[in-house]
Amino acid sequence: MGARIVLVTATELPVPDVELPVLRAAAARAGLEADVAAWDDPTVAWDRYDAALIRSTWNYFDQVERFQDWTDVVSGVTRLVNSAATIRWNSVKTYLADLLAAGVPTVPTTYLAPGEPIVLSDDDDFVVKPTVGGGARGARRFRAFDAHEAPEHVSALHAQGLTAMVQPYQSRVDHDGERAVVYFGGEFSHAIVKGPVLSAATGVRGADAHPNPEPYQPSDAEHAVARAALAAAPETPLYGRLDLVLDDAGQPLVMEAELIEPHLFLEFAPGADDRLISALKRLPGGGW
Structure with missing residues (x-):
């Protein structure tokens, strides 16, 4: 009987x-039995599984602190992928400061914690978003004429107990797009390029979190930056998507x-699903 994994x-x-x-x-093609379970379902017995692969939490x-605590608990009874240390580090976007300190080219970022003076960018176009979030939730793009807002x-972010981050808007996104470069087991799998997420007209995200994605072949420079970011994580991640701009x-x-x-x-890269599961099976000590 094959190993049993859970997609979280x-x-x-x-x-x-x-x-x-x-x-x-x-997973089935690779001889693995795969269940699906929710991280916030208290009835799940995580110790039933040989590995828990986080997918859509x-x-x-x-509830980021509860989630971080959950990763610690689950990693004590099964293999958690990616690791609890990586997840704790990556769940708050102050990790960008760590990347910069490690010499990884990173979008310049200023952090404004609750209670600190609100000092904003002097760029004509900048973005404000929370350090905990995803899918551009809570992100807003400000231009010179509306920067007073x-x-x-x-x-408003501070009132929710959130630290705000301020970044100069990288204007080339509007015509060159944003790259998403995906690696499994340290090896390049595939990449896409998509349009700008934050509207120039409204400053907020539209209905689509990933506008107009298309397959993309990263340059050598993009691969170098993406690999440097992966290397800066606390532990080598099994999977990673590096979002790059020019x-x-x-x-x-x-x-x-x-x-x-x-x-x-995955829909843009035939075989990417099998590459991810194969990388999971190759993890040291898996015994699969």
Whole structure:
């Protein structure tokens, strides 16, 4: 009998996780039995599984400390992928400061914690978002003519107990797009390029979190930046999606390192589902 794994989701999702059935089928092809369970379902016996692969825990943003504690508990009874140390580090976007300190080219970021003076960017176009969140939730793009509204947005984040982060908007996103580069087991799997998420007209995310995605072949420079970001994580992640943008000089910068529950754009890369499951089976000590 093959090993038994669980694909970890959430009791409530903002959108369906269309990749769960794809990965269950890939697991079956690899001789693994794969269940689906929610991280916030207290009835799940996690010790029944040989590995727990986090996929769509998309409600953890509102309860990040509880989620971090859950990762510690589950990693004590089974193999958690990615690891609890990686998840704890990646669940708060202050990790961008760690990437910068490690020499990884990163979008410049200023952090404003509750109670601190609200000092905003002097760029004509900048973004304010919380350090805990996903899918551009709570993110707003401000232009020169509406920048006076930014302190109010920061104050609203502070009122929720959230630290705000301020970044100059990387204007090349509007015509060059944003790259999402995916690695499994340290090896490049595939990439897509998508349109800008934050509207120039409204400053907020539209109906689609991933506008107009298309397959993409990263440059050598983009691969180098993505690999450097993966290497800076506390532990080597099994999977990672590195979201990159180009600066004014055309050089890649890390906007986010998605090492917890990213959509992996499997539909754009035939065989990517099998590559992820194969990388899982190759983990040291798996015995599969």
